[in-house]
Amino acid sequence: MTYSLAPQFLKSFKDADIRGTYPDEINAGVAYAVARAFVEEFAYTKVVVGRDMRLSSPELHTAFVAGVREAGADVIDVGMVATPQLYFASGSMNLPGVMITASHSPAEYNGMKLVHPEAIPLTKRNGLAQILKRVKKGQWVTPNKKGKFTKKNIDAGYQKRVLAGIKPKRYEGIRLATDIGNGMAHDIVPLLAEKLPIKFDTIFARRDGHFPNRDSDPNLRENQLALDNKIDHGHYDFGISFDGDADRIAFLDEHGNYVNSAAIGALIAKRMLVREPKAKIASTNLNSRIYDETITAHGGKVVMARTGHTFVKEAMRKHKAVFGCEYSGHFFFRDFFYTDSVVLTLREVLDAYVEAKAAGETFSQLMAPYLVYEQTEDIVIPVKDKDVAMAKVYDYLVSLQPQALKKFDGYFVDFGDVWGAVKMSVTEYGVKLMFESTSKTNAQKLQRQIQKFVKSIAKDEAY
Numbered sequence: 001m002t003y004s005l006a007p008q009f010l011k012s013f014k015d016a017d018i019r020g021t022y023p024d025e026i027n028a029g030v031a032y033a034v035a036r037a038f039v040e041e042f043a044y045t046k047v048v049v050g051r052d053m054r055l056s057s058p059e060l061h062t063a064f065v066a067g068v069r070e071a072g073a074d075v076i077d078v079g080m081v082a083t084p085q086l087y088f089a090s091g092s093m094n095l096p097g098v099m100i101t102a103s104h105s106p107a108e109y110n111g112m113k114l115v116h117p118e119a120i121p122l123t124k125r126n127g128l129a130q131i132l133k134r135v136k137k138g139q140w141v142t143p144n145k146k147g148k149f150t151k152k153n154i155d156a157g158y159q160k161r162v163l164a165g166i167k168p169k170r171y172e173g174i175r176l177a178t179d180i181g182n183g184m185a186h187d188i189v190p191l192l193a194e195k196l197p198i199k200f201d202t203i204f205a206r207r208d209g210h211f212p213n214r215d216s217d218p219n220l221r222e223n224q225l226a227l228d229n230k231i232d233h234g235h236y237d238f239g240i241s242f243d244g245d246a247d248r249i250a251f252l253d254e255h256g257n258y259v260n261s262a263a264i265g266a267l268i269a270k271r272m273l274v275r276e277p278k279a280k281i282a283s284t285n286l287n288s289r290i291y292d293e294t295i296t297a298h299g300g301k302v303v304m305a306r307t308g309h310t311f312v313k314e315a316m317r318k319h320k321a322v323f324g325c326e327y328s329g330h331f332f333f334r335d336f337f338y339t340d341s342v343v344l345t346l347r348e349v350l351d352a353y354v355e356a357k358a359a360g361e362t363f364s365q366l367m368a369p370y371l372v373y374e375q376t377e378d379i380v381i382p383v384k385d386k387d388v389a390m391a392k393v394y395d396y397l398v399s400l401q402p403q404a405l406k407k408f409d410g411y412f413v414d415f416g417d418v419w420g421a422v423k424m425s426v427t428e429y430g431v432k433l434m435f436e437s438t439s440k441t442n443a444q445k446l447q448r449q450i451q452k453f454v455k456s457i458a459k460d461e462a463y
Helices: 028-042 057-070 083-093 128-137 155-162 185-193 225-232 261-275 289-297 309-319 342-358 363-370 386-399 440-458
Strands: 018-021 046-051 074-080 097-100 109-116 149-151 175-179 199-203 238-242 249-252 280-283 301-304 323-325 331-333 379-382 404-407 411-414 418-424 430-437
Touching: 028 046, 028 057, 028 097, 028 109, 028 128, 046 057, 046 083, 057 074, 057 097, 057 109, 074 083, 083 097, 083 109, 083 155, 083 185, 155 185, 155 342, 175 225, 185 199, 185 342, 199 225, 225 238, 225 249, 238 342, 249 261, 249 342, 261 280, 261 289, 261 323, 261 331, 261 342, 261 363, 280 289, 280 309, 289 301, 301 309, 309 323, 309 331, 331 342, 342 363, 379 440, 386 404, 386 411, 386 418, 386 430, 386 440, 418 440, 430 440
Parallel strands: 046 074, 046 097, 074 149, 175 199, 175 238, 280 301, 280 323
Antiparallel strands: 018 109, 097 109, 238 249, 323 331, 379 430, 404 411, 411 418, 418 430
16 A cells, blocks of 8 residues: 655654654655554564544544555554553563654544554654654565564553552542543552552543543643542542553542642652652652652752653653653653553552551641642643744743743743743744642743733744
């Protein structure tokens, strides 16, 4: 079969993955070409392939498999899986792989998360740039023979890995309101329920690439309303919610209030540091300040990383960090190939909660010490040229005379009573803002002020 590249395929190549709207930015032609380039660039002989439930995923999957095989490499197809399952397959089999997904992006998007053996993600610096160069050229080597195709079910192996050493009896009587989000958590939650005496009371459990019930990002308040309502009308210990490919998890307390992901990260970091004193733990500019403060207060060392799952993983490997957290609901574990694991995250939170519950505390009481700051939701403002916009923003921030202004992954600015980050979006053509304070009103006020300035840049026809 002959494949043609999407007309705007260049837009799908980001710093940390390949992602765009289907079919104008990503299509079967892009998937096929990326597969050929992936195998040829790194001389891989076997590739693990997984996909999510998005409507275009079967087409991209078929094309990617064809590309790998026609490049002469074998395919191990693990089928429809969550992204952490693909990481498990890559890490446990020491093979390169691809997850066909657009993660938390809306239904019209799709993409590819490529990994080297041991689930090491590709970025522009370690493979994506070379792959793009080959895709542009479009000239492929003819191998001596076509690669083989094998299907493999990894559920049992994955379940054994993420539940290793667990003590099920301690979770007896726990009820969790669970929002599957019509995504791949559909496959993760039953693997937990099979082994644990926890009642996972689910909503939006059917896999559906249309995302008929809510948008795929579980951290946005508008996407938590149905779960909040379920908690209000039931008796649950707390609530959990997932994104489309189930590599993000969000937590709501027993009253339906969202718990900042960095607060969850702080809870886990504290537990990690009890087990491994003075350990290194990864953070980003967009995390709540409580996360870094907790790490430092308990003897750990904060390792800063660029925002984006691939960059956090890169920093963790470089510094041998035991754990990492992103405000977006990604939680990373050294002992899971330095990748995201919603199950290991939930295990840590459950263990902390079981201890708190035995002492008569609720989930909200457990989390209260980590919720001392108020953080805005991040917003992305479209701009024509991110580099030009960021340079203008820097001059504007300087003019506001902050107490501190650091250049790292954009800018981190501190006014004393309000602080936060301004950075380029990794996946969109825009500038991202997020601010924090002891007063949400003050944080929102500064965010609106800088948002107004960035919008004025975007309207400037001169650039």
